[in-house]
Amino acid sequence: MNSLIVATLLLILIGFAYQVGWSRSRQVAPAGGRLHSRPNYHGARVAIWALVPALLILGLWAFFSDAASRAFVMAQLPSDVRAMGGSELAQALSRIEQIATGFGVVGEPAPYESAAGQALREFRNLAFALVVAAAAGTGALGLYLARRRIAPRLRARDEVERVVRYLLIACSVVAILTTIGIVASLLTEALRFFTFVSPIDFFFGTVWNPRFSTVGAGTGEYGLLPLLWGTVMIASIAMLVSLPIGLMTAVYLTQYARPNIRNAVKPVVEVLAGIPTIVYGFFALVTVGPFLAGIGDLVGLDIRATSALTAGIVMGIMIIPFISSLSDDIIRQVPRAMRDGSLGLGATQSETIRRVILPAALPGIVGAFLLAVSRAIGETMIVVLAAGNSPYLRLNPGEPVSTVTVTIVNQLTGDTDFASPQSLVAFALGLTLFLMTLILNVVALFIVRRYREQYE
Amino acid sequence: MNNEHAEVMEMHMPTEKIVGQTDLYSIKSSTVRTPDAMPRPIRVKAREVNVFYGSKQALFDVSIDVPERAVTAFIGPSGCGKSTFLRCFNRMNDTIEGSKVTGRIELDGADIYDGSIDVVELRARIGMVFQKPNPFPKSIYENVAYGPRIHGLASAKGDLDRIVETSLQKAGLWNEVKDRLHEPGTGLSGGQQQRLCIARAIAVSPEVILMDEPCSALDPIATAKVEELIDELRENYTIVIVTHSMQQAARVSQRTAMFHLGYLVEEGPTDKMFTNPEEKRTQDYITGRFG
Ligand SMILES: Nc1ncnc2c1ncn2[C@@H]1O[C@H](COP(=O)(O)OP(=O)(O)OP(=O)(O)O)[C@@H](O)[C@H]1O
Ligand SMILES: [Mg+2]
Numbered sequence: 200m201n202s203l204i205v206a207t208l209l210l211i212l213i214g215f216a217y218q219v220g221w222s223r224s225r226q227v228a229p230a231g232g233r234l235h236s237r238p239n240y241h242g243a244r245v246a247i248w249a250l251v252p253a254l255l256i257l258g259l260w261a262f263f264s265d266a267a268s269r270a271f272v273m274a275q276l277p278s279d280v281r282a283m284g285g286s287e288l289a290q291a292l293s294r295i296e297q298i299a300t301g302f303g304v305v306g307e308p309a310p311y312e313s314a315a316g317q318a319l320r321e322f323r324n325l326a327f328a329l330v331v332a333a334a335a336g337t338g339a340l341g342l343y344l345a346r347r348r349i350a351p352r353l354r355a356r357d358e359v360e361r362v363v364r365y366l367l368i369a370c371s372v373v374a375i376l377t378t379i380g381i382v383a384s385l386l387t388e389a390l391r392f393f394t395f396v397s398p399i400d401f402f403f404g405t406v407w408n409p410r411f412s413t414v415g416a417g418t419g420e421y422g423l424l425p426l427l428w429g430t431v432m433i434a435s436i437a438m439l440v441s442l443p444i445g446l447m448t449a450v451y452l453t454q455y456a457r458p459n460i461r462n463a464v465k466p467v468v469e470v471l472a473g474i475p476t477i478v479y480g481f482f483a484l485v486t487v488g489p490f491l492a493g494i495g496d497l498v499g500l501d502i503r504a505t506s507a508l509t510a511g512i513v514m515g516i517m518i519i520p521f522i523s524s525l526s527d528d529i530i531r532q533v534p535r536a537m538r539d540g541s542l543g544l545g546a547t548q549s550e551t552i553r554r555v556i557l558p559a560a561l562p563g564i565v566g567a568f569l570l571a572v573s574r575a576i577g578e579t580m581i582v583v584l585a586a587g588n589s590p591y592l593r594l595n596p597g598e599p600v601s602t603v604t605v606t607i608v609n610q611l612t613g614d615t616d617f618a619s620p621q622s623l624v625a626f627a628l629g630l631t632l633f634l635m636t637l638i639l640n641v642v643a644l645f646i647v648r649r650y651r652e653q654y655e
Numbered sequence: 656m657n658n659e660h661a662e663v664m665e666m667h668m669p670t671e672k673i674v675g676q677t678d679l680y681s682i683k684s685s686t687v688r689t690p691d692a693m694p695r696p697i698r699v700k701a702r703e704v705n706v707f708y709g710s711k712q713a714l715f716d717v718s719i720d721v722p723e724r725a726v727t728a729f730i731g732p733s734g735c736g737k738s739t740f741l742r743c744f745n746r747m748n749d750t751i752e753g754s755k756v757t758g759r760i761e762l763d764g765a766d767i768y769d770g771s772i773d774v775v776e777l778r779a780r781i782g783m784v785f786q787k788p789n790p791f792p793k794s795i796y797e798n799v800a801y802g803p804r805i806h807g808l809a810s811a812k813g814d815l816d817r818i819v820e821t822s823l824q825k826a827g828l829w830n831e832v833k834d835r836l837h838e839p840g841t842g843l844s845g846g847q848q849q850r851l852c853i854a855r856a857i858a859v860s861p862e863v864i865l866m867d868e869p870c871s872a873l874d875p876i877a878t879a880k881v882e883e884l885i886d887e888l889r890e891n892y893t894i895v896i897v898t899h900s901m902q903q904a905a906r907v908s909q910r911t912a913m914f915h916l917g918y919l920v921e922e923g924p925t926d927k928m929f930t931n932p933e934e935k936r937t938q939d940y941i942t943g944r945f946g
Contacts, residue, residue, distance in 0.1 A: 536785060540790075543745065544856065546775070
């Protein structure tokens with residue numbers, strides 16, 4: 200409600216300021232002469248000058264309001280309640296908060312609670328009104344000052360462009376900061392984990408048996424290798440399935456298919472990408488797994504229904520459209536002149552594809568491949584359902600395995616207190632995954648740079 | 656349409672060169688060593704060729720004879736179908752969606768559009784050089800070795816080296832690149848790239864070489880080199896060249912064919928075409944007074 204009011208007010212402010220700047224610039228324009236910037240830049244400039252101070256005030260309030268309310272409530276509380284401290288005080292505060300917002304509380308509120316709740320509500324309303332007024336006031340001031348400076352030679356365009364640039368920088372900084380924040384939190388939590396278990400035992404241990412945290416002090420064994428092995432095996436199987444099929448699909452669609460076939464086939468392939476992974480997992484569990492097990496019986500191999508093979512094959516199917524549409528774009532960027540040059544020398548179509556088009560597209564294809572690998576490594580749902588969740592080092596892909604992602608899910612579901620190694624290990628595992636994809640991306644970049652075959 | 660022609664003329668024909676026809680002739684006789692008066696056997700024979708792109712007809716009943724070991728030039732305003740006709744000779748039109756060719760084109764008496772003709776073999780016999788240099792993104796060596804490799808022309812590594820060297824020599828590029836054979840072909844200058852493409856075409860020992868405006872992306876010096884090269888290649892190959900430059904046609908070709916709006920207007924010995932054409936349209940086009 201409140202935010203709706205604020206948003207409306209801000210919009211009105213922007214619109215009004217823009218109008219003011221726009222019409223003022225028209226007024227000051229010398230007869231026959233020219234403004235340095237067109238009126239819409241003047242309008243935008245005034246709008247910015249009105250908006251920024253108002254936003255600053257609102258932002259400050261958003262930042263400090265919680266602390267202010269808390270201080271206010273504390274002042275309202277009887278001293279004995281205040282003296283309680285700890286979780287009881289916290290509970291009292293949250294009850295008052297609920298009364299103030301009108302949610303109501305369990306049981307009969309104590310008189311001091313309802314009084315404080317009432318006072319808090321009034322305090323909030325007043326504060327809100329004040330803040331909105333202050334924002335509007337500074338906005339108006341900004342508007343006024345900005346309007347006063349409007350002159351024919353004022354470089355409003357440059358100012359606006361500069362603000363746009365800062366805005367864009369700010370947006371990219373958000374993305375960067377988020378990444379840094381995630382990595383930092385992964386790192387600190389992982390470091391906490393490593394106070395329980397030594398990194399050597401974690402990274403080189405061959406046994407995964409974390410026990411349950413409820414069992415007590417026994418910390419269990421946290422060997423990463425079985426999980427890593429499961430991840431690598433499933434991802435490899437997935438790539439073995441998806442790379443050839445995806446690439447050949449792309450080659451067919453770009454080089455052989457007539458336009459009408461292409462237009463029919465491409466969307467169908469891309470539908471595969473839209474299927475939720477949980478559905479793939481389901482499909483693996485009920486269809487592919489039993490099917491593979493049946494085939495195994497026929498040829499005398501022992502293949503389990505939930506196994507690395509099942510999960511890998513289904514994951515490969517999921518990745519096919521990813522590879523095929525990326526490669527499709529990349530192959531189509533190879534200039535037609537390359538193709539004609541080769542055909543003109545008497546090369547067949549498949550020779551042309553193998554010797555000219557694919558090599559020219561190779562860096563891009565390698566990039567697509569590595570992206571797909573990152574995706575396979577991070578994929579969770581299919582593996583949860585179809586890989587069997589069995590964290591042992593086994594060479595046979597027909598046996599069940601477990602992966603890093605599945606284990607993270609296992610360690611974080613149920614009751615977790617984030618102080619025991621049982622749940623903290625999830626961060627170490629997450630860090631491992633992150634490092635793997637990071638390395639893959641770096642390698643991809645390196646390969647792309649190193650082997651880029653240039654064409655115009 | 657007419658504006659377009661005027662533009663083309665402007666671009667390729669500085670006026671002082673075209674006004675006096677004797678001037679043109681003197682350019683020609685200075686670069687072409689022997690005026691080609693001798694009648695030569697016919698290598699490629701086209702009869703009533705029509706080409707359609709979808710429902711649009713681009714060429715109408717074109718018939719022409721291409722003599723052996725001589726340069727035949729195709730001239731004519733932009734969009735008149737020169738490239739289209741050239742591409743019929745090695746069936747590159749097959750690679751264009753929706754194109755259709757009717758009529759008869761013979762190479763040494765055999766119809767190249769006959770079902771029994773192997774397109775791969777045909778294109779090995781009739782090489783092509785494109786308007787824009789299009790070296791593969793491979794090393795210089797690999798560019799030239801590409802054709803011999805796919806056609807299995809070299810059984811040993813030494814053979815391949817020899818083919819690469821002689822092809823580059825014939826293309827007049829050997830001295831410039833012999834120390835950098837394993838650097839990318841795309842790193843060469845435009846003119847060098849075009850000569851590399853010519854070397855690449857020569858490497859499969861074609862009998863006929865088709866060139867579609869081979870110099871249009873090159874500066875005058877590179878153009879002069881390529882023209883000189885064409886003149887030398889004439890001794891061993893049958894060459895068909897499309898060009899927008901009248902001087903180029905006059906300098907390098909022995910026969911010239913003039914196209915307009917999909918029709919062959921006139922065709923004959925270059926000397927005669929440039930000094931005494933039969934058709935008014937040819938005269939106008941050559942002197943830059945088209946339309
Ligand atoms: N791939 C194609 N699809 C459809 N129409 C085409 C295609 N290529 C050429 N044409 C048409 O055929 C006609 C002849 O084109 P062509 O390229 O043979 O002309 P040109 O004489 O080589 O012209 P320029 O001197 O500009 O290269 C033109 O009208 C052109 O629009
Ligand atoms: Mg052309």
